[in-house]
Amino acid sequence: MVLNFIMLLLASITTVLFLVNLARGKQYGYMVESLDGGEYFLKELYVVGFSLNDGKIFKLRGKMERNLKKQAKLLWGDRYYEYYANLAWAQFLSLTLLVVSVGFSLSGFLKTEQLPILLILVLLFVAAFWNLSLSRMKEKVQQRREACEAEFPNMVSKLALLINSGMVLREAWRVTAYGKEGTLYKLMKQACEDMENGESDVGAIYKFGVTSDSASIKKFTSAMIQGMQKGNSELADFMVSQTSELWAHKRQMALQQGEVAAGKLIIPLGITFAGIIMIIVSAAMQSMSF
Structure with missing residues (x-):
């Protein structure tokens, strides 16, 4: 009471x-x-x-x-x-x-x-x-970060191809951003809008890296900004080297994710196996009682 x-x-x-x-x-x-x-x-x-x-x-x-x-x-x-x-x-x-x-x-x-x-x-x-x-906002940030990292190697490959063909960075960035839909390309479009509104290319690209909340993308944008300051030829070489590194990193991440997924399957498989054993033991005990 x-x-x-x-x-x-x-x-x-x-x-x-x-x-x-x-x-x-x-x-x-x-x-x-x-x-x-x-x-x-x-x-x-x-x-x-x-x-x-x-x-x-x-x-x-x-x-x-x-x-x-x-x-x-x-x-x-x-x-x-x-x-x-x-x-x-x-x-x-x-x-x-x-x-x-x-x-x-x-x-x-x-x-x-x-x-x-x-x-x-x-x-x-x-x-x-x-x-x-x-916790919802934290989950949204994490999901967006993972989506950006998944699209990142493709984006860098296209951007490198356009820059090596002689296109200036701002135009190459715009073509890449509006050439495909996705979380990463949406952030790139936002950077394009920032450039149009008077923000410098360096500032817009830096903001793009920060907004992605990805360590690899922020590292890439920082190195990219340094290449922009050194000149277009340095930037082109940097983009080519980054493309191969990113694809190797993506393959490694895919393998790691496969191992994590396989590990998560162990628990349900173990429960299923234990259930099967219990059914077999129960049926055996019933047959022995007769």
């Missing part, structure tokens, strides 16, 4: 906190109305998180703030990164407070021995919301 009382008390506190911030958060309605309802379900409730973020207790800060803003800047650029970082935090706060208040309220209808199961379910929901809100 004591545990039921404590959980009902917590339910009252969290419910009041949720409703108060839902009312206070109406001023942030414009920040969520344009969001995609499929990707951001229950988006109307995110105003609760924006309201909580205004206070000192639940304000986004520290390492979490730095990580979210870094990931958001890679995905959405300098203009919108603060909004998306705060949105991820607001989503987590809103959904977590909602499920905690509802979960604790249900404790009034349960027996004492059933409460641990309820607590476990609440914690599982909180962990799911953490992954949904706070």
